[in-house]
Amino acid sequence: MLRELSALLRREWLRYIRTPVWIISSLLVPILYLILFGQGFNYPGGPAQYLGAPDYISYFAAGMVGFVVLTMSLFSGANIIFDKGLGIVKRQVATPAPRSTLFLSPLIFRSLMSMLPAFLVLGLAVLLAHIPGFVGLTITGSVGVLGGFEIVIAVLVLALMFNALFLAFGFALESPQSYFGIVNLLNLPILFTSNALYPPGVGPEWLHQIAAYNPVSLCVNVLRENLFGSGSYYAYSPEIYFFGLLAWAVAFIVLAFVLGRRALRTP
Amino acid sequence: MTDAIVTEGLVKVFNGSIRAVDGISIKVSEGEAFGLLGPNGAGKTTMVSILTTLLRPTGGRAVVDGLDVTEHPEEVRRRIGLAFQVSTADGELTGRENLEVAAGLQGIPAPEARRRIRELLEQMELAPAADRLVKGYSGGMRRRLELAVGVVHAPRILFLDEPTLGLDPQGRAGFWDYIRHLRKDTGVTLFLTTHYLEEADQLCERLAIVDYGKIVAAGTPNELKQRTGGDTVVVRPSHGQDLTSILSTVPGAQGVHVIAGAYRVKCDRGEAMVPPIVTACDRAGVELASVEIRKPSLDEVFLELTGRAYREEEGENSGWAAERIGQMRGGRR
Numbered sequence: 001m002l003r004e005l006s007a008l009l010r011r012e013w014l015r016y017i018r019t020p021v022w023i024i025s026s027l028l029v030p031i032l033y034l035i036l037f038g039q040g041f042n043y044p045g046g047p048a049q050y051l052g053a054p055d056y057i058s059y060f061a062a063g064m065v066g067f068v069v070l071t072m073s074l075f076s077g078a079n080i081i082f083d084k085g086l087g088i089v090k091r092q093v094a095t096p097a098p099r100s101t102l103f104l105s106p107l108i109f110r111s112l113m114s115m116l117p118a119f120l121v122l123g124l125a126v127l128l129a130h131i132p133g134f135v136g137l138t139i140t141g142s143v144g145v146l147g148g149f150e151i152v153i154a155v156l157v158l159a160l161m162f163n164a165l166f167l168a169f170g171f172a173l174e175s176p177q178s179y180f181g182i183v184n185l186l187n188l189p190i191l192f193t194s195n196a197l198y199p200p201g202v203g204p205e206w207l208h209q210i211a212a213y214n215p216v217s218l219c220v221n222v223l224r225e226n227l228f229g230s231g232s233y234y235a236y237s238p239e240i241y242f243f244g245l246l247a248w249a250v251a252f253i254v255l256a257f258v259l260g261r262r263a264l265r266t267p
Numbered sequence: 268m269t270d271a272i273v274t275e276g277l278v279k280v281f282n283g284s285i286r287a288v289d290g291i292s293i294k295v296s297e298g299e300a301f302g303l304l305g306p307n308g309a310g311k312t313t314m315v316s317i318l319t320t321l322l323r324p325t326g327g328r329a330v331v332d333g334l335d336v337t338e339h340p341e342e343v344r345r346r347i348g349l350a351f352q353v354s355t356a357d358g359e360l361t362g363r364e365n366l367e368v369a370a371g372l373q374g375i376p377a378p379e380a381r382r383r384i385r386e387l388l389e390q391m392e393l394a395p396a397a398d399r400l401v402k403g404y405s406g407g408m409r410r411r412l413e414l415a416v417g418v419v420h421a422p423r424i425l426f427l428d429e430p431t432l433g434l435d436p437q438g439r440a441g442f443w444d445y446i447r448h449l450r451k452d453t454g455v456t457l458f459l460t461t462h463y464l465e466e467a468d469q470l471c472e473r474l475a476i477v478d479y480g481k482i483v484a485a486g487t488p489n490e491l492k493q494r495t496g497g498d499t500v501v502v503r504p505s506h507g508q509d510l511t512s513i514l515s516t517v518p519g520a521q522g523v524h525v526i527a528g529a530y531r532v533k534c535d536r537g538e539a540m541v542p543p544i545v546t547a548c549d550r551a552g553v554e555l556a557s558v559e560i561r562k563p564s565l566d567e568v569f570l571e572l573t574g575r576a577y578r579e580e581e582g583e584n585s586g587w588a589a590e591r592i593g594q595m596r597g598g599r600r
Binding site: 003004006007008010011014015018019086087088090091092093094095096097 | 319320321341342344345349351353354355357358359360364367368369370371372373374375376400416
C-alpha cells in the first residue's frame with residue numbers, strides 16, 4: 001500500500017509544482033484578503049467585542065485561517081473531476097492498488113496544501129502588526145508548545161475533513177457543473193454560519209447559536225483561545241472545542257469514505 | 268492449451284433495458300491474439316470493461332486467467348494489462364513519470380520499475396522523449412505510451428480497446444508493428460477490440476464479429492472471409508428496376524441478394540461474371556449505374572451477416588474532457 005500511496009503522492013506533488021499560476025494565486029489571494037479586507041474593516045472595539053482578541057484585525061486574522069482552509073479545500077474535488085474527465089481515475093481504478101489509496105493520496109496532499117496558505121496568512125498577520133501604517137495580529141496569550149500543537153492539529157483536522165468531503169463529491173459527481181453547483185451551495189452557508197469573520201454581537205442570536213456548532217468556528221475557537229489567552233470569553237476550553245471539531249471530522253470523513261467507496265467501487 | 272479468457276452467456280444491461288452485451292460466450296487460449304470486431308455501440312468496450320473488472324456483469328460468467336472477475340477482481344487486475352481507447356496519460360507529467368506512477372500503482376519495487384521502464388521506453392521508441400511532458404506528445408506517441416503503461420507490470424493478458432483510434436493509416440500500421448513485437452517478445456495473450464476491419468485482419472488469429480451485443484460470426488480471418496463464398500459482383504440499376512430474375516439466370520451466378528438497392532451476385536470469379544451480367548441486362552433493356560467486383564474481405568462478411576454496410580467511425584470516448592479533446596483533434600463522432 002505504501003508503494004502505491006507514494007506513487008500517487010509524487011504525482012500530486014509534480015502536478016502542483018508544475019502549475020505556478022495556481023501556487024501563486026492560492027498564496028496571494030488570502031494575503032490580499034488580509035491586506036485589503038482586513039485593513040479596511042478594522043472596526044473599533046476591544047477584547048470584550050472580539051472574544052478576547054485585542055482588536056478586529058487580530059480576531060479576523062485567526063478567522064482567516066478557517067476561511068482559507070475551507071476555500072482551498074473546495075478545489076480538491078475539482079481536480080478529481082478533471083482527472084476523471086481525462087480518464088486518469090479510470091486508469092488508477094484498473095490497477096490492483098487499494099481503493100483507499102486512490103482516495104487517501106489526494107486527501108493527504110490537498111490537506112497539507114490547504115494548510116500552507118492558512119499558516120502563511122497567520123505569519124503575515126503577525127508581521128503586519130510590526131509594520132508602520134498596517135494593522136496586524138497581536139498575540140496577547142502565551143501560546144506555548146501545547147497551544148501551538150493544538151493549533152496545528154486543529155487546522156489539520158479542519159483541512160482533512162473539508163478535503164475529504166469535497167474529494168468525495170469530486171469522485172461521486174460526473175460533471176464540473178454539478179460539482180461547482182454543490183460547492184457553491186455549501187461554501188457560503190458554512191462560512192457565514194461560522195464566527196470566522198464577524199464578531200459576536202453582529203447579526204441575530206439564532207445565527208450565533210448555529211455558529212457555536214459550526215466546525216469552522218470550533219477550529220477558530222481553538223486558535224483564538226490559544227492566541228489571546230481569552231478563556232473567560234468562551235464557554236469551554238480549547239480542548240472541548242477541539243473534540244467538537246474532531247466529532248465533525250469523524251462524521252465528514254465517514255460520509256466521504258462512503259461516497260468515495262461507492263464511486264470507486266468495482267466488482 | 269489453457270484458456271486465458273472464458274465467458275459464458277455474459278450479459279450486461281444498462282438502465283434496465285439496454286442490452287449492451289447480450290449472451291456472449293467466448294474462449295481465448297493462452298498466447299492467442301483474439302479480436303472483437305464490430306461497429307460503435309456493438310458492446311465491445313462493455314465486454315472489455317467486464318473482463319478488466321471495471322464493470323459488473325448483469326448475468327453470465329467471465330473467467331480471466333482462471334479467476335472469476337466478480338469474485339477475484341483484485342487478483343485479476345494484477346494479471347492483466349489494459350490500454351484504453353483514449354490516452355489516460357497525465358499530460359502534466361513526463362512519459363517516464365507516467366510510467367513510474369503506473370509501476371508504483373502495480374506495487375513494483377523502484378529498482379525493478381526503473382529497469383522495466385528503461386526497456387519499455389526503448390522498445391516503444393519513446394526514450395528520446397521520455398523526459399518531456401506528455402502534453403507535447405503526438406497522437407502516435409501517446410498511443411505508444413498508453414501501451415507501455417498497460418504492460419509496465421508484464422501482464423499475462425493484454426486488453427487493447429480500440430488501440431489505434433484517431434491515428435492516421437501510417438501511424439496505425441506503425442502501432443501494429445509495436446504490438447507484433449510485444450507479442451513476439453513476451454507471448455502475452457491479446458484481447459483486442461476494434462472497428463477497423465484491417466486492424467482485426469492484421470493482428471488477430473481469431474475473431475468474433477459482434478453486433479448489438481451478440482456474436483454474429485466467429486473464426487479465423489480467413490475462415491470468415493471464406494464464408495462469403497468467393498467473389499461478389501455488385502450491380503446497381505440506374506432506375507431501380509428489379510434485376511433478381513435477370514441476374515439469377517446468368518450462367519455462373521450462385522445466388523442473388525439485394526442489400527440497400529444493390530444486387531449482389533455470388534460467383535467464383537467476379538472478372539468472368541461481369542461480361543455476361545452486362546450482356547443480360549443490356550438484352551433486358553436495363554441501364555446500369557455501376558458494376559463492381561468485390562473480393563472476399565471482412566467488410567463483405569459484415570455486410571453479409573448483418574445486412575448493413577460497415578462504416579469505420581470513431582469509437583466511444585471515456586469522458587467529457589476526452590470527448591472534447593477528440594473533437595479538437597478532428598475526430599468524428
